[in-house]
Amino acid sequence: MPAPLIRSMTPVDVEPVAAAFLREDWGDRRVNLEFVTHHQETHPFVAEADGAVIGTGVVSLNGSVAWIGTVWVEPAWRRRGVGLELTRAMIETAEAAGCRTLVLVATEAGRPMYERLGFEVQTWYRILETPGLEGGEADPRIRPFAEGDLPAVEALDAVATGEDRAHLIRAFAAPDTTRVLERDDGSLGGFVCRAPWGGGATIAPRLEDAEAILHARRVANGPDKRVRAGLLAENEAGLERLSSTGWIEAWRAPRLVRGDPMRWHPETIWGQFNHALG
Structure with a gap:
């Protein structure tokens, strides 16, 4: 089976991604997705397999600091490296833009992957x-x-x-x-x-x-x-x-930094x- 394609999210992706988030009890994120697909300093990504979106991620460029988030993978594709490749794509985008510090908020499930990529716990959000x-x-x-x-x-x-x-x-x-x-x-x-x-x-x-x-x-x-x-x-x-x-x-949740x-x-x-x- 070919590896999923990692590409930029486009406005056409908003509806299917929003529907997937609703199925996963992530709430209605349509407005947020519309914003990140049009805003110059935000770069959303999708992972695509067989013409369907099976993963997402968003990186926001805030000067020398970049935020990574909205990392989601379709349940059937989890633990197959999709989240890792999405995160790598966001890291590359941030570093190419000159960002020297990367920040994210991790779930317990995602934290080990981020730590393998060099992120460390900086503090905690309450x-x-x-x-x-x-x-x-x-x-x-x-x-x-x-x-x-x-x-x-x-x-x-x-x-x-x-x-x-x-x-x-x-x-x-x-x-x-x-x-x-x-x-x-x-x-x-x-x-x-x-x-x-x-x-x-x-x-x-x-x-x-x-x-x-x-x-x-x-x-x-x-x-x-x-x-x-x-x-x-x-x-x-x-x-x-x-x-x-x-x-x-x-x-x-822990705030991680690299x-x-x-x-x-x-x-x-x-x-x-x-x-x-x-």
């Missing part, structure tokens, strides 16, 4: 959730994003993540998707920028500012929806504060676009 609020008011310092906020938002994000995610922020930031916290001196203390599929990059260097942003999200969602936050293990103060105020851990050390501040990160983009 995803917490809590119900929205009925009534209540958001902190008055929180307001909709304005175009003039873009340089400050990008600067906050770069310091926190050690990445250049300006291409994602510019793609998603708008008054109806993004909220910023403006301090009394006019500087920005943090932001949440929501992607079309629901994930939200959330950055705040100060604990009290992060709490205010998360509280505003709870107020906006209302009691019928839940709110999630994604913290790193280094954010001990944040994890302790949220746990003490009723947030419950939904899941956790390549040059990063200059970042994980204690200031409170949420992600998703775990294929950062």
Whole structure:
């Protein structure tokens, strides 16, 4: 049997891939797939056998850092090297683009493969959730994003993540998707920028500012929806504060890294676009 063909994902692949993800209980990822097949800094791949897509992967180029994710293989093709070849294709793409550090979030099933490719555990994500609020008011310092906020938002994000995610922020930031916290001196203390599929990059260097942003999200969602936050293990103060105020851990996963050390501040990160983009 010939080896599967590894090739770029195209818009034509979106519907069959989205249907496969639904069969695997990955949720409806159609909007995300449409984004990555059109966005210049994201490079999605598929593995194809006999004309059918039997695997996927996405690499996002965030300056000198690349994120690898959305690695999926059809059950009948697992443990046959398909995930390995997809990951190698993404690594080659990232390195050819000049990325010196590769990052991913691993499942327990996938972690041994990534470690064979030179990835090591850097830290852990802990995803917490809590119900929205009925009534209540958001902190008055929180307001909709304005175009003039873009340089400050990008600067906050770069310091926190050690990445250049300006291409994602510019793609998603708008008054109806993004909220910023403006301090009394006019500087920005943090932001949440929501992607079309629901994930939200959330950055705040100060604990009290992060709490205010998360509280505003709870107020906006209302009691019928839940709110999630994604913290790193280094954010001990944040994890302790949220746990003490009723947030419950939904899941956790290791963040793996390969390549040059990063200059970042994980204690200031409170949420992600998703775990294929950062």
